[in-house]
Amino acid sequence: MIRNLLADIIREPFDLTPVPGGDINEAFLVTSGDQEFFIKYHCGSYASDMFDKELVGLDLINKAVPGFAPQAHSIINDGDHALLIMEYLKAVHKGSDCGLDLGQRLAEMHQYESEHYGLESGNYIGSLTQKNDYADSISEFMAQSRFQPQLQMARDRGYLIKSEIPSLDRMERVLNEIIPEEKPCLVHGDLWGGNYLCVGNGKAMIIDPAVAYAHRELDIAMSRLFGGFDDKFYNSYNDTYPLAPGWENRIDLFQLYYLLVHLNLFGTSYKGSVMRILRKYFG
Template sequence: MDKELIAYLNYLLCTKIERVSPISGGDISRAFLLESETEKFFCKINGQNKALAMFHAEKNGLQELLKTNTIAAPRCFHVEPYEAGAFFMMEYVESRNPKVEDMSVFGRQLAQLHQLSNSRTFGWEENNFIGSLDQSNSRHLDWTSFYVQERLLPQLHLAFEKGRLAKTDIPSREKMVAVCNNLFPNVKPSLLHGDLWSGNFLISKEGIPFLIDPAIYYGHHEVDIAMTRLFGGFGDSFYNSYREIIPPEPGEEERTDLYQLYYLLVHLNFFGASYKPPVKRILSAYF
């Protein structure tokens, strides 16, 4: 991190940053811990042209989660342009390895978040991002049309444009709608994190679960749960606590594949061909 940026951050934060330490782990942005005598801050820097839009969307998502008073998220301070991209300053949360009881609390709080239904439509007031890929949140009155039109089709078409799927791999919209209508229950819109893998939550040193890097929208609560199961890392206490508040519904196992398909397509488009076999397996099984 260069001295000019540090000086500007001192001005924005009305403090004097004494130490800057790189933090590893991000796939998209560079991250730093900034320390003054009395406070710690987390700073992300991204050089992409769309970084400012990405960070504004992330900030809006975190603030929306905070407003629910169900689960913690870092406090957000500043999103500003920087060189060709942008930076995002937020609260630094010191974390620890999750304990069984922490994950139980997390499961309960996520269920409480999912019980919020302050929207009559599926989607969100603005588009955002899944990783660095565009995520459309145009509003729909029914869940099937939203999931097919705003989730599956954009990623399928992107995979075709990138040469990672053939045109014959992509089902028709009509086929996808018919299958989803048959499998989806009468869904009530829930506020979702939207990208809930194990790298997008942390447990503070006080044992408080925090959500980070959201891709929020109103959708079916099973989508977040499907993502937690895709790569693992949540454990029985999390699911048991969640299920005490929101029990599983008939057909959830089949829907899990369809919901994981979206995230597998995202990974196919972002990381490449290693995700093609599971994508094709689900496409063949359902469509």
């Protein structure tokens, strides 16, 4: 199937080599003569839409900070089968220079702002849909487009019960008291250690975005959830665009979103962490 889809646009003979590409998609290196491409393949009813939204995210990142994300070339779909064809990046060891570059360029991206929180359409985080309704405050956006959809999904899947879920009004009130208001900025949206690459000469690039105009502490919080980022990254970020006072105390609040995503993707092993944060902030 993959070769048949590619044959429609690559007229020359080509080699197709499986490469690591995450848990959701199959990934391949395509070599044709002296050209190399990275492709993602997904089979499912939402495959084409998922790749469409990823392409939008990559384009937004490169508009904010040119060259910070790979160039996406095209999408091919045939019913439930879809390919995303992208620039192939040769990753190298993640050295300290890469952390410096990542921190600086992420800080630059976070200065690419909008008048409203959200995005013109929803997209995906992993294989889950992500709501991006426009909002005028960070408390409204986080409660309505981040926490509540994942909380309701967790209830529907049997991971949470009704009494464990705070009301929307309570969430908005608490968030309004805690999160400092900043201009909505472009965030990667899923910035764990596997979603950035070092590509030589100390240059970092980010991949697999789940973008929106949101609060920049979302990206910082996700970067602290599973590790993979050194002190030089955080120092470089703060040297370029200092975080608001108290940001370290808000990390777990923003991490709640990603823990809910992992609860819905992987099950109850994440429930304890979710409940600890829910009780801490929302009683």
